[in-house]
Amino acid sequence: MTKRLSDCRVTVVGLGLMGASLCMDLVQGKLCREVRGVARRAETALSAFFTNAVDQATTDLHSGVAGADIVILATPVRTIVDMLAEVGPLLWPGTLVMDMGSTKGDICAAMDELPHHIQPIGGHPMTGKETAGFESAEPGLYKGATWVLTPLPRTSQETIDLSLELVHAVGAKPVVLEPRRHDKLVAAISHLPFLLASALVHTVDCTGVDDPTVWRLAAGGFRDTSRVAASDTRMFMDILMTNREAVLAQLDTLDNQLHELRALLANGDEAELRAKLTHSQKLRAEWKKD
């Protein structure tokens, strides 16, 4: 018999920005039978309960996941990997286990070690903020966002369908990908921008040591280009360490691109430099126009 989201008890483990925002959508939209939240800190669990972000809250992983139809892990990536081993034996047969981590290779490998009666599927909503934590959570965060799903070979069609129902229910747009392909693509559009932003802040800091006025002049160009450098370091450490090869490959491509731009500028090759800048100008201006 096919499960519907409206029949499901959903447990979200990790009540940071991503997990708590999902809970809020589920509760406010009455999208499922019950929403349970598991937080590391008692304060967060209490805040989530008393602001009606969840129906029930606990700091105890074991009682939190007991009897759940859907368990969603929304902690930093390496905590998800560790937690999968712990949580597996506690779950009912047929339980759907999804995660919200930003890399999928290591997580899906750990998911494949779950007992055979568990139904795992990787998940990654492509949205976020520089501010982390429960305080930053908000309903509607996933509206219009791309939400990648990475099924395993063992993932049943029913599990994929129920996952798609969840993604659609919060207004997101599902994209189904193989885990390693996901990791390669997000290395380019998410992990590389983070490292670039960090390198930019460090570079401005080098000038700022001698001449702090540089920080007063910094305006929109610096603000936007460096914004993701303010993201949660712990989250990004896990992301980078679980996607090293793909990130290093993107860094090398970027290095080539920057050196090409540098050479054109150094040689005063205006025609080629203009052509290259015009190409990226057009690509960026046309992105998401259709």
Add this chain to the structure above:
Amino acid sequence: MTKRLSDCRVTVVGLGLMGASLCMDLVQGKLCREVRGVARRAETALSAFFTNAVDQATTDLHSGVAGADIVILATPVRTIVDMLAEVGPLLWPGTLVMDMGSTKGDICAAMDELPHHIQPIGGHPMTGKETAGFESAEPGLYKGATWVLTPLPRTSQETIDLSLELVHAVGAKPVVLEPRRHDKLVAAISHLPFLLASALVHTVDCTGVDDPTVWRLAAGGFRDTSRVAASDTRMFMDILMTNREAVLAQLDTLDNQLHELRALLANGDEAELRAKLTHSQKLRAEWKKD
């Protein structure tokens, strides 16, 4: 006798984003005696006139600047340099000539060639948008923005005072700098971010050639980090070509920073990588908090 802004006929040459926004502030705030706009295209001149962005509009530089007390050049940098030579002999003695260009070295050198009875001063409001042109102009653009002024040795105190009055009148915050110092600082916080953004778009494009899904996954991190790549290419060509040495030096510093991050990631040196990312996280999060 000291001139006040309210007594002045102001001519703005170039009715793009920067020039037209300034005209709108001057006209709507009744900040000066008259605002004349000089546009390259008749269409722009007519639009500016019929939307009351200016009191008078023309496509003729010579009649546009005739009799002005203040002339503000708001075209791309190299056009400003060329125009300074043309405009010098047309101006009344004592006319204040300012510009709004993004680099100051070449412009201030050209300003120093103006006839001795002209009063030049460099200017650079630190604000903008990715969209260029008269259509993007808006009143209030300069509110709260830093506006750099670069006086020449020949610039009188009266000229500096009148320039400060203008900057304050549109709600901007003046910072007085020597031209070469300005150019070094903006290379770090404006020209470098532009090249980084362009290199990022090209890098994603490299992945996108094989797997266009990458563009669908791109979200906030890519959006912000790449935003300035959509800026006007012509404007940035002039900026880069008139600030090559400073930009190349910043590119080299960035290159070092990126290689350091790359090495830490490749070697799995988590402690050092975390320390470095935490430092940029803090710097970026604290920027402009005070």
